[in-house]
Amino acid sequence: MNISYRWLKRFLAVDLNPKYVDELLTDTGLEVEGLTEVESIKGGLKGVVVGQVLTCIQHPNADRLKITTVDVGGDQPLQIVCGAPNVAVGQKVPVATVGTKLYPDGKELKIKKGKIRGEISQGMICAEDELGLGTNHEGIMVLDKTLLPGTACATILDVESDHVFEIGLTPNRTDAMGHIGVARDLRAALLSKGEHAPELIIPKGVLKTEGKNPVKLSVESQACSSYYGTYFTNVVVSESPDWLKNSLKAVGITPKNNVVDITNYVLHTFGHPLHAFDAAKIKGDSIVIRQATQGEVITTLDEVERTLDAADLVIADQNKPLCIAGVLGGANSGVVNETTEVYLEGAYFDSISVRKTAKRHGVNTDASYRYERGVDPNTTFQAHAYAAELICELTGASASPVDHIGMTDFPRVEITFSFERVCRLIGVSMSIEKASDILKWLDFEIIALNGDQWTVKVPTYRVDVTRDVDIAEELLRIYGFNNVDVPSGMRISIAKYDARPSKIEKSILDQLTGNGFYEIMNNSLSKGSDYESLQEDVTDTLIEMLNPLSQDLNIMRNNLLFGGLEAISFNQKRQQTNLRFFERGKTYGKGKNGYFENAVLDLFCTGNSNTNHWNSPPKPNDFFFMKGLVEALFNRLGLSLMMVPKEHSLYNEYLSLKVGKTTVGYLGSIHPKVQQHFDIKDGVFHASLLWEPITALTINSGSKPFASLPKYPSIRRDLALLVDSTTTYAQLTESIVQTERKLLHDVFLFDVYEGDKLPKGKKSYAIGLTFQDPQKTLNDKVVDKSIDKIVHQLNERFGAKLR
Secondary structure: OEEEHHHHOOOOOOOOOHHHHHHHHHHOOOOEEEEEEEEOOOOOOOOEEEEEEEEEEEOOOOOOOEEEEEEOOOOOOEEEEEOOOOOOOOOEEEEEEOOOEEOHHHOOEEOOOEEEOOEEEOEEEOEHHHHOOOOOOOOEOOEOOOOOOOOEHHHHOOOOEEEEEEEOOOOOOHHHOOHHHHHHHHHHHHHHOOOOOOOOOOOOOOOOEOOOOOOEEEEOOOOEEEEEEEEEEOOOOOOOOHHHHHHHHHOOOOOOOHHHHHHHHHHHHHOOOEEEEEHHHOHHHEEEEEEOOOOOEEEEOOOOEEEOOOOOEEEEOOOOEEEEOOOEEEOOOOOOOOOOOEEEEEEEEOHHHHHHHHHHHOOOOHHHHHHOOOOOHHHHHHHHHHHHHHHHHHHOOEEOOOEEEEOOOOOOOEEEEEHHHHHHHHOOOOOHHHHHHHHHHOOOEEEEEEOOEEEEEOOOOOOOOOOHHHHHHHHHHHHOHHHOOOOOOOOOOOOOOOOOHHHHHHHHHHHHHHOOOEEOOOOOEEOHHHHHHHOHHHHHHOEEOOOOOOHHHOEEOOOOHHHHHHHHHHHHOOOOOOEEEEEEEEEEEEEOOEEEEEEEEEEEEEOEOOOOEOOEOOOEOOHHHHHHHHHHHHHHHOOOOEEEEEOOOOEEEEEEEEEOOEEEEEEEEEOHHHHHHOOOOOOEEEEEEEHHHHHHHHHHHOOOOOOOOOOOOOEEEEEEEEEEOOOOHHHHHHHHHHHOOOOEEEEEEEEEEOOOOOOOOEEEEEEEEEEOOOOOOOOHHHHHHHHHHHHHHHHHHHOOEEO
């Protein structure tokens, strides 16, 4: 959102340093992301001065050039070669001196001393277009004879300098979508600091009317709560005056003509959209605000033919729609240079209706941007009246009486709150007087003070203020976030075990970030084509959007996998190949029992865990890294995890994760066909954890008592087991743990071998076992007995033999 300082000062007569205004606005929550100085003429005509032509003779080497001497107020006149046919002795002309930068056609032209056809030229006598003042290039500009040589042309040609604040406007601050709203906050900030601030000047719009309004107005839809219409005759459409053009250009709007420019000016003044129709194109002298007929067609200002939906609100005449209400005007009903009669609309449209229509047609205009966020309904008349006054003033038009249908005074929301609670929320013991002043400066009406209970009426332009916490924010942002005292000391206490889901989640996320993972966030809408190509078996469970923003966002995501793979592909194409990502979010689907959603935590890794270095070879982010990480996460939660091999069309290797009989997720290596679909080069390893059952299992397991360090030594034994190649390490581990629960402290795999030295269909696992008794020192006899029992059980279940 761009705010012009010159424009703002028309409503708040201050003369402050723009940088100070920047600080004040940012402190109030209107964060200024950029402050730029702009000029009505690029370069500001710096270095361009008034010159008097003293002599003018024919160039000896060129028929169309002349050699002049020009007095520019210096010690000596300048010799300048000029090609203009109208240059003559005695003229006062604009001279661009050496070093001046001009911008004809927007391109920089730096004036240098040089020779033209052998004759020295020390500057340039300028034409209108060379200075950026117009398009005329038939000859040089001739200035008033009374001007003194050396006078800066910027002072006589009304070059305006302005500062533009680029505000990063949050969606809730619809009141700051116009200059008056920003001026209101600036005034409140100044008053809060004890500085002088004049009253806010809000244009009222004084309009002399005559005759009758020939257009019959009717409203047939509840999506339009208020509609004003004024008819203008004798309109002269022309170029806008400089002050209006400069104002619009400062905030990035290209001037069109005086009528269109007025509607844009009022839009950015009040933040309320208006629309002007060429009244001669309104058939049947009637304006009807109605729902569109299904399949009705309109060509809009962007020259696109649009088929309307019955849910779209339109402004129509007797025959056809003239524009899409609150969104976009029609191509054949707008004001053009030949227009002599204008119908001015000022309306309040339902925000939800406008938003849905704008999304349905894939457009985002200045009008829809404001309407869908909620404009002030009580400003509609003011904005309309001010625009009507300007049209009469700048076009010479005559105005009819204003026609109106709908509400004129929209009610204000009342909020009752505890002042003590508000002060606790903001961390400041604010005085009642200070709080009352701030609310009044922001146009809140205090209607009751009953002890600690306050009741206020909220201005209708603050649609986001509905609760006591919103009141707290309003007070604090004007009081000043930087004025809240920070205590010199902080008091903390050691918290007991906290099994809240948020704390469990934080614990896991801390472990992930500590392992080099970065969080990613993807849209909850995804491409239906991805599921059709890769996972056709789930298409019946997908939730399709009735009104998708695009075909790339037409499905509510059924998994986080596809979004994560797109993020990996995006990064790999930008030379970022060593990646570890995690994403928290929900997946959606439908089944026999209706719609459902699941909270999940997905992990992704690819590439290497470290970059190439002379003393540390690359270590890959592989399947076993992901498997070990998942095991570590469950160990942190105190849950015993089982991994069951299965098959899945999206994975090469796939393990289902279980805690007891509860499925808690899965992990695997992505199948090459999936990687090819997303244009991924290196292998990707993925895990998806079902967060709700994991949280429930963790809470139910309770806190873990602290175990003191062991006093007695452990004993390690290693087993080299020959088993069938289909037997997994997880199966062996499960059997070992079930066989010896009392003394077995740890089980780990330190080698796997398959080769020609083993029988066909066999492989060897080297497994380490650690035994420990917390009450006494173990001896070999006790450990041997446990080993014999474990070996016997492995032989019985898997045919395992010691090598």
